[in-house]
Amino acid sequence: MMLSHVTTMLRRWQLGRRAVVAFPLVWLLLFFLLPFALVLKISLSQGAVAIPPYGPLVEYADQTLSIFLNLGNYLFLLSDSLYVAAYWGSVKTAFMSTVVCLLIGYPMAYAMARAPARWQLLLLLLVMLPSWTSFLIRVYAWMGILSNSGLINNLLMGLGLIETPLRMMNTQFAVVIGIVYAYLPFMVLPLYAHLTRLDNSLLEAASDLGSRKLNTFIKVTLPLSLGGIIAGSMLVFIPAVGEFVIPELLGGPDTLMIGKVLWEEFFLNRDWPIASALAMVMLLLLLIPIVWFHRYQSRELEV
């Protein structure tokens, strides 16, 4: 009697446990994983003048089942230098922006971690606050600053330092500035989290043993904050590769980036199969950084 009661309790508990796991798992399978399978499927289909604008993959007619796997979209991407240039442009721009973010963000996070305890929360909020306002509006701010009749040019011409306005808008420079500005908080946050966890006694031990400051920094602080460097860099690099808004608003014809090309293929040319193939290749390109970030992040999530 007692035993059967316990087994029903246990069974009910197991059932409840499974239901609790299923809720997020099913949601993510349906709205995160399945969509990627569909991108792969559409990337292998033929473009068509229809709604939606692509042909079927499987067809049954005259007692024959035909499966069409059209690799043409991928071959087209390789044959057209526009796409190759756009991928290269994206990776190059994202890499430069990540390096600049790291060079500015690391000292910032370091100073925050060393600040008196009562200042730290305020500094953290100050760094994060811009990212809570509006991404679009923060990029827009630079349009008024960098344009030919913008703030910087007006200032320099007013001081008589230059005669004709410097061309800064619609250049690679503007795009990098925009990405650094928009993503800097995401670099500082993980760096700060790692640097505050740093055990001060290790630094004291190093200095007691006669290590110079720079030496201690390179041999102790830097390796111990490596996790933060990786997380911060991936949080900047991966979204920056696919960035659309910044190259659209601040970039020009010479700053080709893949996110913008994908957007145009989809919304202007209505070529869904090519847009899907572009997305698949981008995903392949980002696979290593994403897996790297994921392994680091899931370690943080589970431990």
Added chain:
Amino acid sequence: MSLVRRRPHFSTVMLIIGLLFLYLPMAVLVVYSFNSSRLVTVWAGFSTQWYSALFRDQQILSAVWTSLKIAFFAASMAVCLGTVAAFVMTRFGHFRGKTALSSMVTAPLVMPEVITGLSLLLLFVQMAQLTGWPADRGASTIWIAHTTFCSAYVAVVVAARLRELDSSIEEAAMDLGSPPLKTFFFVTLPIIAPALAAGWLLAFTLSLDDLVIASFVSGPGANTLPMVVFSSVRLGVSPKINALATLIILTVSLATFLAWYFMRRSEAKRQQSLKQDAA
């Protein structure tokens, strides 16, 4: 206390420069929202005309309302989904599908928006073909898309809190005969409530801010605020957008200040009660 002024540390100088870099462009936006000239870069005198123009713009006002509604429901659903995911990841030990779940929970954090947007649109189109739903894309499809990527952020915030939290309190409750569900609602939830609130606010701002994913999955009916702002700014700078930016910056700053004030006060209280306990 030494009276000799120390040379400021290199990193302190960089922190100040970095903060100036973050705040000067926003200050410029605010200043020029009070400019009477249509030209955003030439100062022509103080005026609040762009604010009244903003409040007469029906398109912007209705987009604000649409965005707020979507953000409210997306953040609420994301908190449910993200909290359950975080709880399962940190408290359930090993179970089937754990690797799949952990990969999918954090992946949206770094997924380029154009890929997420495109993939979800293709899903909605296929679903409409197979099941007839969603017949029209709009607020409901944006809600699903936002819930999915926001829940990743909630999961990270809540999981961080759950890891800090000593699970022995929950175990004690269960040892005393409290069923797991009751333990979760009456023991775990009250302790992690601040993390839930932080996750909700983060999800709310992320949803309000999203342009790319919403553009892909939206239909003709639903225009969110970023979509309206984007179609305006790609034509060039406009003082009305500066006025809108000022209001957004003001709201976020005020909310952040209040959060900081209350966090400081509760911290001070905690310190005081610790002192009293010790005495």
